[in-house]
Amino acid sequence: MIARLDRGFLVGFALALLFVTSAAFVHLAARPRLEKVREEELLYYPSGFMVRQATLGYETAAADVAWLRGIQYYGEHRLSDQKFEMIGHVMDIVTELDPRFVQPYVFGAFVLAQEMKRPERGLELLQRGLRANPSDWKIAFEIGFLHYVCRHDAASAAHYFTLASRMPGHEEYVERFAAFANQRAGNTGMAILLWKHVLATGNKYMQEVAQRELRRLGAI
């Protein structure tokens, strides 16, 4: 009985091992194709509204998954072809799932405006963020930033810097920027000041961009 049981157990174990190993081989063989499919699948990434229906009350966790996937997408393309066509779409999904999640508005807008040279699309994302978070000074500040640096529109920048300076919890430098933009519309001094601020406070990627822009402006 015991011998039969052991034999049965061994056969079962061997079969299970065979199946799992075969699956690993199939995955290995299909990897080149899967890499391509992964790229293509973002094209069919459903809208945030559709994803929201499917998350059954776990929207913010789903937003985090989409956010992590978006960061990976950005990293992969930054190291390869420097094309970020899907980043706006991914950040739209993240923010539709979790409208209070501020970082995707800011990061998405930054990539859209700086890397893809589409400041209007970046501003659109930020405006949606401001509508969802009307008292978040960081979003208002970033809108001002894009108006000044990308669109060279000092009047709009001054408007949003001033708005940010009236919001609760803002940093001390926001008031300085608002005053400066209102006073000296149209000079590069403001751009240098803004980039220096990004250099001092932004994440690694933002610091790299700031360094590049400051070098271009002859400020470092």
Added chain:
Amino acid sequence: MSRVIAIARNTLREVVRERVVLILALFGLALVIASQALSPLALGEGRKVVIDFGLAGSSILATLLTVFLGSSLLHKELERRTVYAILAKPIRREEFLVGKFLGLWFTTSMLLISMAGILAAVVTVAYGATPWSVFGAVGLSVMELSIVTAVVVLFSSFTTPALTAFFAIAAVVSGHFAEDLRYFASQGAPVGVQALAEAVYWTLPHLGVFNARGLVAHGIAVEPERLGFAFAYGALYAGGIVILAGTIFRRREFR
């Protein structure tokens, strides 16, 4: 009441015997790994991501545990014929069912609260500040569990474990879709369909009431008013379902 508590205590012991404490250990380990692995990938949003995943994970685990443990709880009593010995004593069938409900709900709620404790501890150690607001969201999830437990007890009072699990999961899914169902029906559907959707909407549990995970992940505390409303809704809905289950169970013939 003492008879109900005795049944509840016995149910608690029975569930704990299933080694559910192992889930706590696995949950804690998964959270520690997540906090270490996700932080560098989340571009400064590691704390939010860990809180989100922790709350979602604990809620999903507690719901699944309720469904799968609860669906076989009554069936086991019938299969082992222990139910005959219990019901031969001076205890009503309804009291037996309420005891089962309370025992299962208490166990899964304790598990959920323990998972929230682990989450708060991991976030405190990894990111500094203690996220006290997670306990507000967990309070709401505990009330959501009362409805899930009641639904499980209802179906287990007259169907098989497999069907109980199926219906309970269907109730949880449709409970989250209740608002959408009503909304879609209001978008130009015929009057009859709208009335039907309205009736279904009010029959289904509104589980969206118990979801404050999105707020809590952003550090926003759950208002006492909302907690009070959710408590009242959960108690009433679960109470109604348990009464219905008791009514069905009283008429059930054992073979």
